[in-house]
Amino acid sequence: EDQVTQSPEALRLQEGESSSLNCSYTVSGLRGLFWYRQDPGKGPEFLFTLYSAGEEKEKERLKATLTKKESFLHITAPKPEDSATYLCAVQAVGGSYIPTFGRGTSLIVHP
Amino acid sequence: EAGVAQSPRYKIIEKRQSVAFWCNPISGHATLYWYQQILGQGPKLLIQFQNNGVVDDSQLPKDRFSAERLKGVDSTLKIQPAKLEDSAVYLCASSDRAQGTPYEQYFGPGTRLTVT
Numbered sequence: 295e296d297q298v299t300q301s302p303e304a305l306r307l308q309e310g311e312s313s314s315l316n317c318s319y320t321v322s323g324l325r326g327l328f329w330y331r332q333d334p335g336k337g338p339e340f341l342f343t344l345y346s347a348g349e350e351k352e353k354e355r356l357k358a359t360l361t362k363k364e365s366f367l368h369i370t371a372p373k374p375e376d377s378a379t380y381l382c383a384v385q386a387v388g389g390s391y392i393p394t395f396g397r398g399t400s401l402i403v404h405p
Numbered sequence: 406e407a408g409v410a411q412s413p414r415y416k417i418i419e420k421r422q423s424v425a426f427w428c429n430p431i432s433g434h435a436t437l438y439w440y441q442q443i444l445g446q447g448p449k450l451l452i453q454f455q456n457n458g459v460v461d462d463s464q465l466p467k468d469r470f471s472a473e474r475l476k477g478v479d480s481t482l483k484i485q486p487a488k489l490e491d492s493a494v495y496l497c498a499s500s501d502r503a504q505g506t507p508y509e510q511y512f513g514p515g516t517r518l519t520v521t
Contacts, residue, residue, distance in 0.1 A: 298447075328509065337409070337496050337512030338448065381447055392461055393510075395447030 296321045296386050300396035307403050310371045315399045317382030318364040327365050329358050330381040332398065338381055341367075372403045407431065409513035411497050417519045423485035426516045430478070430499030436460075438510060439472055439482050440496040448496055454480065487520045494518070 297320040307313055319327065326345055330338035342351045344360040351358050355376065357368040367380055379398040386394075410429040418424050430437050435456050440448035451470065453460040456477040465472070469488070474480040484491055494515040502508030 326508075330512075335514070337498070337515050338510075340509040340511065343509055383447070392450050392453070392464070395449070397445065397447050 296384060296394040298382055298384055298394050298396035300380075300382055300399050302399060303397070304400045305402070307369075307372055307401070309373055309403055309405050312368070312370045312372070314369070315367040315380055315401070316364060317367070317396055319382075319384045320363075321384055321386040321394075323387030325385045325387045327360055328383045328385070328393070329365070329367055330383065332379045332381055341380075369401070372401075374403045374405050377401055377403045409497055409499055409511055411495075411513035411516055413516055414514065415517050415519075417521065418487055420489055420520050421486040423483065424487055424518060425481050425483045426495050426497075426518075428480045428482070428497030428513060430480070430497070431501070431511055434499035434501045434511070435477070436500040436502065436508075437474055437480050438498040438500075439480070440498065442494045442496055442515070444493070451482070484518075487518075489520050492518055492520045 299318045301316045326343050328343050329341040332338045342358040347362045349360050355370050359366045379400045381398045383393045383395040412427050437454045439451045441451055442448045451465045452462040452472045454474040457474050470484055472482045494517050496512050496515045498510040498512045500508045500510050
């Protein structure tokens, strides 16, 4: 069974304090790993797709990396507007293409 | 480009009552998904449509949940009868990618259902 575990569950940072969120996964074969941002009362917003180990993608203060067992979302010099829940999802090779989501990391950035 | 539309945004019902949710995907998106997101958890896929055909409904509780996508555009998700554990946010998403291709999904704002 595909599994996705995100850590930490919650993270509080001061503005400008860089950190990383972790997403570890267990799948028979990875077709794609996705990062989404979810603000309170809204649906998830797509951020990145990673396909293979060693791949990296960047968007503003966010950088996503992928290894064979986990992905990191690095947040450099965060601002209060980066506060949100960050969700990781994986899609496995073969069989059903159902994406499996983790529980998310709730990030709060204090000014 | 207009996003995924959902209605209603909030619904409160008593257990054993029925409820229906509506979703209008992004224009031209052939693939549509319904997710259930319980508070503090990630979204769980209930059903996936490709045009007006069901691709996967293996996680849909078919004794009480049903969904349809007539004409391959709008979709409705129905719960009858509702149970307390159905309290959750129901998210609709769409994609312009074909099944099997790693794809990003575009989510609507969701419908928050409270069953009392």
